[in-house]
Amino acid sequence: MDKWAELRTAYHVARLGTVSAAADLLGFHRATVNRHIDLLEAELGGRVFIRHARGYALTELGADVLRVAQKTEELIYDLAGRAAGAKAAITGEIKLTILAPFAGLLMGAIAKFKASNPECQVHIDASEDLARLEYGEAHIAVRAGARPDHPDYVVSSFGRVGLSLYAHSSYISRRGLPQGEGDLDGHQFVVPPTDDSRLPFGPWIKDHINPDMIALSSKNLEVNFSAISAGIGMGFLADHEAEAATGLHRAFPFKKAWTVPLWLVTHVDLHRTEKVQEMLKHVKLARKDT
Numbered sequence: 001m002d003k004w005a006e007l008r009t010a011y012h013v014a015r016l017g018t019v020s021a022a023a024d025l026l027g028f029h030r031a032t033v034n035r036h037i038d039l040l041e042a043e044l045g046g047r048v049f050i051r052h053a054r055g056y057a058l059t060e061l062g063a064d065v066l067r068v069a070q071k072t073e074e075l076i077y078d079l080a081g082r083a084a085g086a087k088a089a090i091t092g093e094i095k096l097t098i099l100a101p102f103a104g105l106l107m108g109a110i111a112k113f114k115a116s117n118p119e120c121q122v123h124i125d126a127s128e129d130l131a132r133l134e135y136g137e138a139h140i141a142v143r144a145g146a147r148p149d150h151p152d153y154v155v156s157s158f159g160r161v162g163l164s165l166y167a168h169s170s171y172i173s174r175r176g177l178p179q180g181e182g183d184l185d186g187h188q189f190v191v192p193p194t195d196d197s198r199l200p201f202g203p204w205i206k207d208h209i210n211p212d213m214i215a216l217s218s219k220n221l222e223v224n225f226s227a228i229s230a231g232i233g234m235g236f237l238a239d240h241e242a243e244a245a246t247g248l249h250r251a252f253p254f255k256k257a258w259t260v261p262l263w264l265v266t267h268v269d270l271h272r273t274e275k276v277q278e279m280l281k282h283v284k285l286a287r288k289d290t
Helices: 004-016 019-026 030-044 060-083 104-116 169-175 202-208 221-229 239-243 274-289
Strands: 049-052 055-058 092-098 120-125 140-144 153-161 163-168 189-191 214-217 234-238 248-250 260-267
Touching: 004 019, 004 030, 004 049, 004 055, 004 060, 019 030, 030 060, 055 060, 092 104, 092 274, 104 120, 104 239, 104 274, 140 274, 153 274, 163 169, 163 221, 163 239, 169 248, 189 221, 189 234, 214 221, 221 234, 234 239, 239 248, 260 274
Parallel strands: 092 120, 092 140, 189 214
Antiparallel strands: 049 055, 140 260, 153 260, 163 234, 163 248
16 A cells, blocks of 8 residues: 555544645645545545535544544654754654553552653543553553453553552441451442453352442442442552542451552554653653652
8 A cells, every 4th residue: 555645634524624734734725635635545446535514524434544544643753863864852642541540550650751841731531441452542551450361462560559448437436347358248339230340359249249348339449448438348459549638548458359450551563652661761660750
């Protein structure tokens, strides 16, 4: 396929939403932008965009084209900066994905990254859904649980995070703390569904907590944190998250079995780009200092 200029044009139309905006950015006439899109669609044998009154919407094929074009543009930009022989300013956007309870682990690194690279915008997706790095949904992912085994992923250890059973002072004032694992009768819990294999305390919940002991359950970890902090029940939290909050107390001594490994994950195509390497450097240094 010899349509790199057309691919770049389509990428900017998709990113900006209109032909006019893409033409202004690229310094083209609107007719040139339309011609590039027509040539690209003829080459691919399908529609990349659906035209409507407000602009252009991507088709399923177009979404694939956008991911390829975005990755290609980032690689070309990175290559151009390296060829210039000097460190160019890192601009644009860098996307990270991490489970919300662990996001605090990145903030120190992001602050230092931003101080060194003020023109680069950082976007964090704290969804429980796993970003597909091969589709450009994130530059860097922090994954919990088993080591990712995708053949195109570059994976390195990000250490382990402790999780413990916590109760808020308001809960303790009403019900007290259990004296041990055999003293759970009369206690209430806030827990996520236990079908998530990334949760190291899942087997413990199944063995020790009956359904009638669950006061609230949510897959959303931020909801669970709010419920535990409101005293609705005891629940599992990351130790660093609980220690930074007010009024939370560990119900049981620390258990090594409740720690979870974290992994830094990038896609092989973008792993060596300056933007990704710069962020990884700050993230690894910050983690080493904790």
